[in-house]
Structure formats: C-alpha cells, structure tokens
Amino acid sequence: MTTIPRGYTPSQDLLKQRVILVTGAGDGIGRGVAKGFAAHGATVILLGKTIKKLESVYDEILEAGGPLPGIYPMDLMGAKYKDYEDLVAALDKEYGRLDGLLHNAGILGERAPIEHHEVHIWQQVLQINLSAPFALTKACLELLYKSADASVTFTSSGVGRKPRAYWGAYAVSKAGIEALSAILADETEHRGTLRFNSINPGPVRTAMRHQAFPAEDRDKLLTPEQILPAYLYLFGSDSKGITGQQFEAQ
Numbered sequence: 001m002t003t004i005p006r007g008y009t010p011s012q013d014l015l016k017q018r019v020i021l022v023t024g025a026g027d028g029i030g031r032g033v034a035k036g037f038a039a040h041g042a043t044v045i046l047l048g049k050t051i052k053k054l055e056s057v058y059d060e061i062l063e064a065g066g067p068l069p070g071i072y073p074m075d076l077m078g079a080k081y082k083d084y085e086d087l088v089a090a091l092d093k094e095y096g097r098l099d100g101l102l103h104n105a106g107i108l109g110e111r112a113p114i115e116h117h118e119v120h121i122w123q124q125v126l127q128i129n130l131s132a133p134f135a136l137t138k139a140c141l142e143l144l145y146k147s148a149d150a151s152v153t154f155t156s157s158g159v160g161r162k163p164r165a166y167w168g169a170y171a172v173s174k175a176g177i178e179a180l181s182a183i184l185a186d187e188t189e190h191r192g193t194l195r196f197n198s199i200n201p202g203p204v205r206t207a208m209r210h211q212a213f214p215a216e217d218r219d220k221l222l223t224p225e226q227i228l229p230a231y232l233y234l235f236g237s238d239s240k241g242i243t244g245q246q247f248e249a250q
C-alpha cells in the first residue's frame with residue numbers, strides 16, 4: 001500500500017491545462033473531487049447518470065470561478081462499446097487529448113452471503129464497477145497517449161484488497177479493479193507518459209457508505225473534500241512516473 005507524501009501541499013494551479021474525465025461526478029466522492037480538480041485549474045468532464053446532479057456540479061464549478069467544465073450523461077449499466085467510442089470522439093474533437101481519467105462511479109449492490117446473493121445484482125455490480133471501467137479505459141487509451149503526462153486512477157476499496165464475508169460482488173469487482181490497474185500499468189510502463197494506479201478512499205461520508213453502514217455516526221466520517229489531497233497528488237505532475245501502485249486516501 002502507498003500513501004501520498006507526508007504533508008503534501010498541492011499548488012493552486014497544479015492541474016492547470018489538464019483535461020480530466022471523472023465518472024460518477026454528480027454525487028459523493030466524485031462530486032467533491034471534480035470540484036476540487038476544477039479549483040486547482042483542471043477542465044473537468046463530468047460523467048454520470050443523473051443529469052440534474054451533473055448540472056448542479058457544473059454550476060458550482062462556474063460559480064467558484066473554475067474553468068468551463070463539460071457534462072457527459074451516461075448510464076454505465078446499459079452503455080455499449082460504441083457509446084464509449086462516441087464519448088472519446090467528442091473529447092478528441094473538443095480537447096484533442098485526455099490528461100486524466102478517474103474511475104469513481106460505483107454501486108454497492110447488496111451485502112449478503114454468496115449463498116443468497118442475487119444473480120442479477122451480481123451482474124449489475126460487475127458491470128458498473130468493473131466492466132465499464134475496462135471498456136472506458138480501452139476506448140480512451142489513444143486519447144490518453146496524446147497527453148505528455150496522463151494519469152488513470154481506479155477506485156478500489158478495503159474489501160477489494162482483503163475480501164471479507166458478505167461483501168459479495170462488490171468485493172469481487174474491486175479485486176478485479178486492482179488486477180485491471182496492475183495489468184494496465186505493466187503493459188504501458190515502457191511508454192513512460194501514462195500511469196495507472198488504484199485508490200482506496202477509506203470510509204467517507206456518502207450515500208453509499210450510509211447504505212453499507214446505516215447505523216454508524218456519519219459525523220465521524222471524513223468528507224469527500226477531506227480526502228481530496230490524495231486525488232490531487234495522483235492527477236498532477238507530482239506523481240509523474242508512479243504507476244502500478246495501490247494508494248490509500250486516508
């Protein structure tokens with residue numbers, strides 16, 4: 001496991017001139033990180049399912065004086081490969097490159113023993129948490145290579161690194177994400193301009209965390225804004241050359 005350098009302080013214009021695609025940007029961690037990226041100068045492409053949520057992030061970025069973001073509504077559950085190709089074509093036309101890709105969108109599914117795990121929920125979780133990041137990354141590779149310094153980060157979880165009872169498809173999807181990240185890092189290391197890492201946000205105050213642990217005291221959890229430094233580190237030039245690592249945001 002890797003953590004960001006102790007006392008890391010990102011510069012205010014760390015992400016200036018960078019174009020970064022964030023999935024699941026309308027809520028929770030993705031929302032906080034997308035706004036934080038924009039506050040550090042990035043042009044953020046907000047991808048998510050619920051247009052209203054994306055629009056409110058868009059408005060907040062502009063109100064805060066950030067660079068003009070993009071909105072790309074997409075339901076990762078039903079997305080076909082052609083949909084990813086269309087997204088890449090639109091990004092290529094508008095920006096000509098991609099400097100960052102944060103795979104953040106995810107669903108919990110259900111917490112149940114494998115014996116009682118619903119098959120259709122298993123498939124949904126694997127689709128959104130693992131198959132969609134695979135297809136989106138594959139489609140984006142050429143565009144990422146057009147950047148002199150591109151960063152791709154996959155969102156993992158504690159149970160993706162150490163599977164535990166009752167975490168079912170969610171833990172399997174996150175273990176798969178770790179494998180995908182490691183494979184891509186290995187396959188691309190020789191190129192030197194593109195890095196792949198995974199990040200475990202740790203417990204964060206969001207709707208998903210509440211779904212998993214409804215009884216806990218939410219006030220004791222960190223907010224998405226409080227784990228922002230790890231994401232800034234991974235998407236700025238301070239982490240250039242670091243690839244194939246498993247980061248902890250907390």
Ligand code: NDP
Nearest residue numbers: 024027028029049050075076077105106203204206208209
């Ligand atoms: P939230 O449930 O708060 O947000 C999830 C985001 O994913 C939402 O923006 C949601 O969009 C989007 N999303 C879900 N389904 C789809 C879909 N079919 N198509 C497109 N977008 C979709 O979760 P968190 O912010 O808590 O989690 C973010 C990531 O961090 C996840 O990968 C999660 O597994 C991981 N994580 C979170 C932890 C925590 O404590 N919160 C701990 C460890 C890992 P919409 O709102 O429009 O549905």
